[in-house]
Amino acid sequence: MTTKKLSELGEFGLIDKIADMLRTFESDELTKGIGDDCAVLKSSCKDEGYLLLTTDMLVEGDHFDRSWQSPRQIGWKSIIANISDIAAMGGLPKWGLISIAFPDYITESFADELFEGMVSSSQKYGLDLVGGDTTHGDDLVVNVALIGEVEKEFLSLRGDAKEGDLICVSGDLGKSWAGLELLRAGEEGYTDYYLSPDCRLELGRDIAKHVNGMIDVSDGLASEVTHISEESGLGAEVYKQKVPISERTKRTGEILDKDPMWWALSGGEDFELVFTIPPEKLEMINDKDISVVGKMIDEGLYLINEEGQKEKLEGGYNHFG
Amino acid sequence: MTTKKLSELGEFGLIDKIADMLRTFESDELTKGIGDDCAVLKSSCKDEGYLLLTTDMLVEGDHFDRSWQSPRQIGWKSIIANISDIAAMGGLPKWGLISIAFPDYITESFADELFEGMVSSSQKYGLDLVGGDTTHGDDLVVNVALIGEVEKEFLSLRGDAKEGDLICVSGDLGKSWAGLELLRAGEEGYTDYYLSPDCRLELGRDIAKHVNGMIDVSDGLASEVTHISEESGLGAEVYKQKVPISERTKRTGEILDKDPMWWALSGGEDFELVFTIPPEKLEMINDKDISVVGKMIDEGLYLINEEGQKEKLEGGYNHFG
Numbered sequence: 001m002t003t004k005k006l007s008e009l010g011e012f013g014l015i016d017k018i019a020d021m022l023r024t025f026e027s028d029e030l031t032k033g034i035g036d037d038c039a040v041l042k043s044s045c046k047d048e049g050y051l052l053l054t055t056d057m058l059v060e061g062d063h064f065d066r067s068w069q070s071p072r073q074i075g076w077k078s079i080i081a082n083i084s085d086i087a088a089m090g091g092l093p094k095w096g097l098i099s100i101a102f103p104d105y106i107t108e109s110f111a112d113e114l115f116e117g118m119v120s121s122s123q124k125y126g127l128d129l130v131g132g133d134t135t136h137g138d139d140l141v142v143n144v145a146l147i148g149e150v151e152k153e154f155l156s157l158r159g160d161a162k163e164g165d166l167i168c169v170s171g172d173l174g175k176s177w178a179g180l181e182l183l184r185a186g187e188e189g190y191t192d193y194y195l196s197p198d199c200r201l202e203l204g205r206d207i208a209k210h211v212n213g214m215i216d217v218s219d220g221l222a223s224e225v226t227h228i229s230e231e232s233g234l235g236a237e238v239y240k241q242k243v244p245i246s247e248r249t250k251r252t253g254e255i256l257d258k259d260p261m262w263w264a265l266s267g268g269e270d271f272e273l274v275f276t277i278p279p280e281k282l283e284m285i286n287d288k289d290i291s292v293v294g295k296m297i298d299e300g301l302y303l304i305n306e307e308g309q310k311e312k313l314e315g316g317y318n319h320f321g
Numbered sequence: 322m323t324t325k326k327l328s329e330l331g332e333f334g335l336i337d338k339i340a341d342m343l344r345t346f347e348s349d350e351l352t353k354g355i356g357d358d359c360a361v362l363k364s365s366c367k368d369e370g371y372l373l374l375t376t377d378m379l380v381e382g383d384h385f386d387r388s389w390q391s392p393r394q395i396g397w398k399s400i401i402a403n404i405s406d407i408a409a410m411g412g413l414p415k416w417g418l419i420s421i422a423f424p425d426y427i428t429e430s431f432a433d434e435l436f437e438g439m440v441s442s443s444q445k446y447g448l449d450l451v452g453g454d455t456t457h458g459d460d461l462v463v464n465v466a467l468i469g470e471v472e473k474e475f476l477s478l479r480g481d482a483k484e485g486d487l488i489c490v491s492g493d494l495g496k497s498w499a500g501l502e503l504l505r506a507g508e509e510g511y512t513d514y515y516l517s518p519d520c521r522l523e524l525g526r527d528i529a530k531h532v533n534g535m536i537d538v539s540d541g542l543a544s545e546v547t548h549i550s551e552e553s554g555l556g557a558e559v560y561k562q563k564v565p566i567s568e569r570t571k572r573t574g575e576i577l578d579k580d581p582m583w584w585a586l587s588g589g590e591d592f593e594l595v596f597t598i599p600p601e602k603l604e605m606i607n608d609k610d611i612s613v614v615g616k617m618i619d620e621g622l623y624l625i626n627e628e629g630q631k632e633k634l635e636g637g638y639n640h641f642g
Binding site: 039057058059061097099100130132135137138141 | 453
């Protein structure tokens, strides 16, 4: 393992290294990748298609912790979080731009592993990393900007939910936050998903033509249902006992004496999909790993417990809280 | 002036504010801006056109200093630096994604002014800011990712220079670094261009069909000519006495007892265009504000002084230096 500091390697040396790593992913559509002022791309230019643009900034201390997460895991997650946004639109990721501020203490091998994590998650989902910027900073900061494409008939907006739609969620929720709480507490347990999450790109493509509103789980179910409701000008009710929480996540709740329902509703980073679908279309997708957790209503946001009692649906992680 | 802290406003409040500011710029091509997982765009989809992608990360302390620069100036420059990259490809900026990490001490009015700076430079050049991400960090970090478009016949790559081409530069060089040196020294003088630089988008469009290689001045003339040479597999000679340095920049050199030629060759952030053109095409563009400063040769990189003596062309600002 080399421990050469980035200050010895120099900015241009670093760009060359990244370019070498990324050049292997040049595709027919990429006319010019790293080594010019911009990446140059040939869009597949479907007459009835759209470009999708999304970006996320991750800051050490707020979004990741080097004492828990390997550089490879930090890189992997930074890409997955953005692909998840593309999945939530029914689209496919095409091109990525990465910007990184490296503090002085970062070694070359750390940077290598960070890129490897980015490259491996990109490869898994057919994303080409076509350019970026590296600079110096006191904190490690990773910004990912993705460009995707979506055909008109696949486009799934948050605001397209209809009254009477069922609210569905893929997989299970709270698993990512459960891992974070274990790491914070220094306890053993299931932390894999928090450290190396996945996203639901394939599922998003499979269901996009059937769903109305769709969003990914970045901030917890309560927050995502609130977004869908607000953008659609509707209300929603979520049935507490239908919220999918795995046995493993429940056990983590017991170990830590915390409520896994809070993690599901407000934890976030599960990168599952939340979508609404007319009841008559449910059979078209009921072979998938999904749960019906609620219904779009005229107005109001409610969480309904086993006894049918309503409380206000609240949650969402506030980075400034 | 409100001095509410961002921690009181909350992340979602902040996104709403940005959305309000940006919604005014929604265009026909923007199907969905802020308020979904991705921005959704209709590319003009020219059969013979390309998408251009570029990104830059600016970190407080390394790229800007709040004691010298107003938030409006920081925002303005962050956009200009990226539009300059699009200009250097012969393209037009279309859509921008902005990511910002705000430290606790940042006030709402600071954030407002930062966005206003971004919006005003974007408006000047027809760029729509269509999305972004705001988060928390110990240092203020601004990342801008731009998507542009260019017709095939306008595309101007660094690597398209030909042996015998004249090397030209727009405007004058060293003016930005001169301002930075004044600010560092706490001296009065011409700091406007450093604080609020401009870029050469119109000129880029005007000359793109005639030039061979093109690049913008981010790191100084020596560095840019080196990039053009390396990407084109050629050498270059630059005539020292032809490098355009304004009287104002020369006076700043005298005040500070520093060599303005170093600022021109290695200072950077002038955002002028450096391009190569066959001698017979020079007349097509000689009504523009440009200087011929050198020639593309077979191999070697030289700076030639008034007496015809050659030295090695060296320079370029290294962020890890």
